[in-house]
Amino acid sequence: MPASMPPIVLASTSPYRRQLLQRLQLPFEVCAPHVDETARPGETPRDTACRLALAKAAAVAAERPGTLVIGSDQVADVDGEALSKPGSHEAALEQLTRMQGREVVFHTAVAVVDPAGGRQVDDVPTTVRFRRLPAAQLDAYLRAERPYDCAGAAKIESLGITLVESVRSEDPTALIGLPLIHLTTMLAACGVTLPAP
Secondary structure, eight states: OTTTTTOEEEEOOHHHHHHHHTTTTTEEOOOOOOOOOOOOTOOOOHHHHHHHHHHHHHHHHHHHHTTTEEEEEEEEEETTTTEOOSHHHHHHHHHHHHTSOOOOOOOEEEEEEEETOOOEEEEEEEEEEOOOOOOOHHHHHHHHOOOSSGGGGGTTTTTTGGEEEEEOSSSTTTTTOOOOOHHHHHHHHTTHHHHOO
C-alpha cells in the first residue's frame, strides 16, 4: 500500500472479522468500538445492522483521526424479528430451535469511514435454510463450538455447516462476518488498491 494511504483500522474485536480482513494482505490495526448494540424500537434487522456497522466505524474514527476505519455488524432476520448474539447456551439453543426448517436472512453490514469524513455503508444479505435436527444434536453442536458470540448461534465456517441445507449470497464471506467483495469495492472508492502493490 502506498505510504500516502492512511492507516487502516478494523473497528471490531471479532476474531472472525480480523481473520477475514487478513485475507486482503493489508496492514491494519484493531480497535474496540464502544457502541450500544441494542436495536431501536421499530427498527428492521437490516437497518439495525447498517446503523451499528456505521456507528462502530464512526466511533473509532472519532478516536483515531486520520485513519480509514472499517466497521461491520450482523443481525439474523427471522420473519422480520432480529436475532443477535445469544450470549449463553440457553439463548443459543432457543435461537437454533426457532430456526429449524426455516429460511433465515443474515444481514451483514459493512461500513467505511475515511479520514475526510466520507461514509459508506452496505448490507449484504445471506439466506440460510436450516435443517430440522433433534434437540440433542443441537445441544452437542453448541457444546462443541460454543458459538455464543455469533448472530443466531450459527457458526457456518466450522461445525455449524451441519445445521444448514443451503446458503444463498452474493458474497461467501458475508455470513462469516465481513463481506470482503463489497469491502474491496468500498476501499477502492477510498483509493486503496488491491492487491496492494
